[in-house]
Amino acid sequence: MQILRDVLKEAEKNRVAIGHFNVADLVLLKAVFAAAQELKVPVIVGASEGEREFIGVRQIAVLVRSLREEFDFPIFLNADHTHSLGKAIDAAKAGFDSIVFDLSALPFDENVRQTKEAVETLKKINPAILIEGEIGDIGTGSEIHEKALDLSKGLTSASEAKRFVEATGIDILAPAVGNMHGMLKSMVEGETRKHLDIDRIAQIKSAARIPLTLHGGSGTDDEDLRKAIAAGINIIHINTELRVAWRRGLEEGLASHPTDVVPYKILPFAVESVRQVALSRLTLFNTR
Ligand SMILES: [Zn+2]
Numbered sequence: 001m002q003i004l005r006d007v008l009k010e011a012e013k014n015r016v017a018i019g020h021f022n023v024a025d026l027v028l029l030k031a032v033f034a035a036a037q038e039l040k041v042p043v044i045v046g047a048s049e050g051e052r053e054f055i056g057v058r059q060i061a062v063l064v065r066s067l068r069e070e071f072d073f074p075i076f077l078n079a080d081h082t083h084s085l086g087k088a089i090d091a092a093k094a095g096f097d098s099i100v101f102d103l104s105a106l107p108f109d110e111n112v113r114q115t116k117e118a119v120e121t122l123k124k125i126n127p128a129i130l131i132e133g134e135i136g137d138i139g140t141g142s143e144i145h146e147k148a149l150d151l152s153k154g155l156t157s158a159s160e161a162k163r164f165v166e167a168t169g170i171d172i173l174a175p176a177v178g179n180m181h182g183m184l185k186s187m188v189e190g191e192t193r194k195h196l197d198i199d200r201i202a203q204i205k206s207a208a209r210i211p212l213t214l215h216g217g218s219g220t221d222d223e224d225l226r227k228a229i230a231a232g233i234n235i236i237h238i239n240t241e242l243r244v245a246w247r248r249g250l251e252e253g254l255a256s257h258p259t260d261v262v263p264y265k266i267l268p269f270a271v272e273s274v275r276q277v278a279l280s281r282l283t284l285f286n287t288r
């Protein structure tokens with residue numbers, strides 16, 4: 001069985017990106033796994049602090065591990081946006097493959113100091129675990145926002161990225177390059193798309209020289225995503241698009257079974273709706 005570090009290396013070599021999809025229940029997990037299995041591409045399942053609290057830190061780890069083992073499939077588990085060392089330790093002990101240690105809201109030097117300490121502590125628990133650090137401002141909340149935030153002041157510079165990577169010893173960097181968590185209403189309706197600063201990605205890549213993650217990928221222009229991968233993005237996070245599909249599928253299931261109470265007759269609509277989104281994003285990320 002491959003480990004995440006090797007799968008990342010292979011993605012870098014092949015100039016494709018690994019899809020990262022957040023899950024909060026079995027519907028989302030089944031849908032993401034089905035899409036990856038169909039395309040035979042590696043996939044990362046993410047669970048934020050809130051998602052972990054709902055599904056259970058150790059429970060999601062066991063679920064993902066059972067899929068990996070039963071199907072001998074490269075599915076990995078990431079502890080998304082972890083804001084404290086205590087929660088990061090819980091995830092490392094539960095067997096997560098990677099952790100996004102996110103102190104990007106703190107001043108730069110404090111972020112460096114605490115991230116470095118987290119890398120050292122977490123690698124003692126599991127030397128193979130990958131730690132992702134985050135700098136810059138990409139907003140919070142994978143949900144539908146009423147109006148756009150001005151995140152232009154929080155963009156990551158190449159020199160900052162280099163300093164951060166060298167000072168902390170992180171394995172993966174999440175920069176702010178025009179990406180943003182959540183989607184605007186107009187994006188959900190398909191009227192507008194997010195755009196990325198491709199030159200900035202290329203500059204950060206050549207300065208940082210480690211794998212890069214793009215957070216907040218939902219609602220991003222397809223062509224921008226292709227160019228971002230070519231410029232050095234190795235992992236792309238999609239959450240809000242899945243959540244929108246989850247809700248729509250659930251509503252469809254309930255509407256078509258108005259008097260039914262059997263979960264396994266209603267929930268497959270949500271699985272199918274999410275699977276289609278994951279399938280289309282994975283296809284884009286894995287096509288050169
Ligand atoms: Zn994120």
